[in-house]
Amino acid sequence: MSHTEKQRRHVHVACAIVERDGLVLSALRSASMNLPLKWEFPGGKIEPGEGREECLKREMVEEMGVEVEVGQALTPATHSYPTFDVTLYPYLCRIASGEITLYEHSEVRWLPPAKMLELEWADADLPVILEYQQLSNRG
Numbered sequence: 001m002s003h004t005e006k007q008r009r010h011v012h013v014a015c016a017i018v019e020r021d022g023l024v025l026s027a028l029r030s031a032s033m034n035l036p037l038k039w040e041f042p043g044g045k046i047e048p049g050e051g052r053e054e055c056l057k058r059e060m061v062e063e064m065g066v067e068v069e070v071g072q073a074l075t076p077a078t079h080s081y082p083t084f085d086v087t088l089y090p091y092l093c094r095i096a097s098g099e100i101t102l103y104e105h106s107e108v109r110w111l112p113p114a115k116m117l118e119l120e121w122a123d124a125d126l127p128v129i130l131e132y133q134q135l136s137n138r139g
């Protein structure tokens with residue numbers, strides 16, 4: 001296969017907008033991850049045969065050691081990075097049990113929705129944040 005015919009990678013990622021007392025969980029990718037030092041919603045790639053909500057529950061246990069209840073889905077968002085494409089499937093979530101322990105991220109912050117854009121987010125997340133801010137404004 002020539003360089004121009006090479007297939008671009010398209011990853012499908014379930015991500016969690018975890019809410020608590022009007023604040024939302026923002027996670028900083030560690031220096032060793034792909035897209036290092038960008039803020040994101042916790043979550044990860046959907047495995048073959050796996051449902052989106054199932055993926056989210058698995059990733060929240062693996063990345064942060066918490067069980068989540070998965071709620072409303074927001075609009076999926078597709079973005080092209082220089083080397084791959086991603087589609088994010090965002091869901092509102094609540095922590096059902098466990099204390100957050102960071103197994104992959106370097107930091108988390110609980111932020112009011114209106115302050116989220118003060119951080120530097122992964123580019124694919126911007127439409128998700130804007131939709132979430134509108135939703136949280138409506139109360």
Ligand SMILES: Nc1nc2c([nH]c(=O)n2[C@@H]2O[C@H](COP(=O)(O)OP(=O)(O)OP(=O)(O)O)[C@@H](O)[C@H]2O)c(=O)[nH]1
Binds near residue numbers: 013045124
């Ligand atoms: N979890 C998560 N991933 C996101 C978000 N925004 C975004 O662009 N991504 C991208 O979606 C992909 C998620 O993959 P991942 O976290 O399972 O795995 P990774 O690429 O860090 O590592 P890996 O390929 O070694 O498993 C990453 O390339 C990440 O940069 C987001 O808000 N949450």
